[in-house]
Amino acid sequence: MNVKEILDKAYNTHKLSKDEIKLLLTLEGEERQLLFDLADRTRQKYVGDDVFLRGLIEFSSYCKNDCFYCGLRRSNTEAQRYRMQEEEIVEVARRAYEMGYRTVVLQSGEDPYYTRERMCSIIRKIKEEVDVAITLSIGERPYEDYKAFRQVGADRYLMRFETSNKELYQKLHPGMSFENRIECLKWIKSLGYELGTGFLIGLPGQTVDDLANDILLVCELDADMVGIGPFIPHPQTPLKDAHEGSVDITLKCIAILRLLLPDSNIPATTALGTLDPLGRQKGLKCGANIVMPNVNDLDYKLKYELYPGKICINEDATKCRGCIESIIISLGRRVGQGYGQSRHYRAKKASGD
Numbered sequence: 001m002n003v004k005e006i007l008d009k010a011y012n013t014h015k016l017s018k019d020e021i022k023l024l025l026t027l028e029g030e031e032r033q034l035l036f037d038l039a040d041r042t043r044q045k046y047v048g049d050d051v052f053l054r055g056l057i058e059f060s061s062y063c064k065n066d067c068f069y070c071g072l073r074r075s076n077t078e079a080q081r082y083r084m085q086e087e088e089i090v091e092v093a094r095r096a097y098e099m100g101y102r103t104v105v106l107q108s109g110e111d112p113y114y115t116r117e118r119m120c121s122i123i124r125k126i127k128e129e130v131d132v133a134i135t136l137s138i139g140e141r142p143y144e145d146y147k148a149f150r151q152v153g154a155d156r157y158l159m160r161f162e163t164s165n166k167e168l169y170q171k172l173h174p175g176m177s178f179e180n181r182i183e184c185l186k187w188i189k190s191l192g193y194e195l196g197t198g199f200l201i202g203l204p205g206q207t208v209d210d211l212a213n214d215i216l217l218v219c220e221l222d223a224d225m226v227g228i229g230p231f232i233p234h235p236q237t238p239l240k241d242a243h244e245g246s247v248d249i250t251l252k253c254i255a256i257l258r259l260l261l262p263d264s265n266i267p268a269t270t271a272l273g274t275l276d277p278l279g280r281q282k283g284l285k286c287g288a289n290i291v292m293p294n295v296n297d298l299d300y301k302l303k304y305e306l307y308p309g310k311i312c313i314n315e316d317a318t319k320c321r322g323c324i325e326s327i328i329i330s331l332g333r334r335v336g337q338g339y340g341q342s343r344h345y346r347a348k349k350a351s352g353d
Helices: 003-015 018-025 030-048 086-098 116-130 144-149 166-171 180-189 208-220 247-260 270-275 279-285 298-303 316-330 344-351
Strands: 051-053 055-060 103-109 133-136 154-156 194-197
Touching: 003 018, 003 030, 018 247, 030 208, 030 247, 030 279, 051 316, 086 103, 086 116, 103 116, 103 144, 133 194, 144 166, 144 180, 154 247, 154 344, 180 194, 180 316, 208 247, 247 270, 247 279, 270 316, 279 316
Parallel strands: 055 103, 103 133, 133 154, 154 194
Antiparallel strands: none
């Protein structure tokens, strides 16, 4: 098949082989633009012109894990640690609602301080206070935790598998298990959450073959939301001297994922905007339909350093909200109203899956 035939196949069937995905990941020039244009057309057809905003609340910078690429890793003695208390978290969620957010994302390192009971209490209180969907991004937990969080009102769960290459996963995640990660994702899905997952682009040792497998794993997991972003080395980690991930390949992955999962939600990530001043705009123009601004106070924003140089961390949350809306409008798009539930998830619920 030539490139046009592969793109036609992707648009019409939403299926590609690994070799076809690998070919699309290498496109340059006019053919690359054809991929982006087709992904944007697919986005417009299946999820429309709405860009939904998620208010990100990073509530703890403690983490029990030691992942080689992350600034929050437990071995980083220079990391600034903090834990937000329950009322603080609820108050930030309330402010986010007042700014127009209808989804909040509760994200942290894997911090054992936030027990099942504490998390359930936080979820309940947010739901009592404001009418928002709640996404959790707090890592690997026992099945009973996921079940309890869902029962008290959590709507979505975001946990990237980072890489589908088991050997690379084990190397970068000491003491962790790739199989356990995937099992957790399957538990989350079985409990009726909207499932978000994804991977990092540009990890040292990662190949084009790995990236194609990453895309196929996202499809196999039937994700309702796909979060991908370029790797950015942190100076206080073992990967401090590694090269950063490619913006170009990140955009190609967004475009391919839009073709294969046409009605799933795909964010234009902060990491993309950190490496390229127009990164989020480019992501929105090749298939993305979600942006996740941080709604925390400035002090906490500065301390939650997954990677260095993150954009917008010196901006007040209200200013950030206005800035991102102006970006969306400049692209001829509009800020979505309501929870922004994944159409992929909605369609599966309607069909009884």
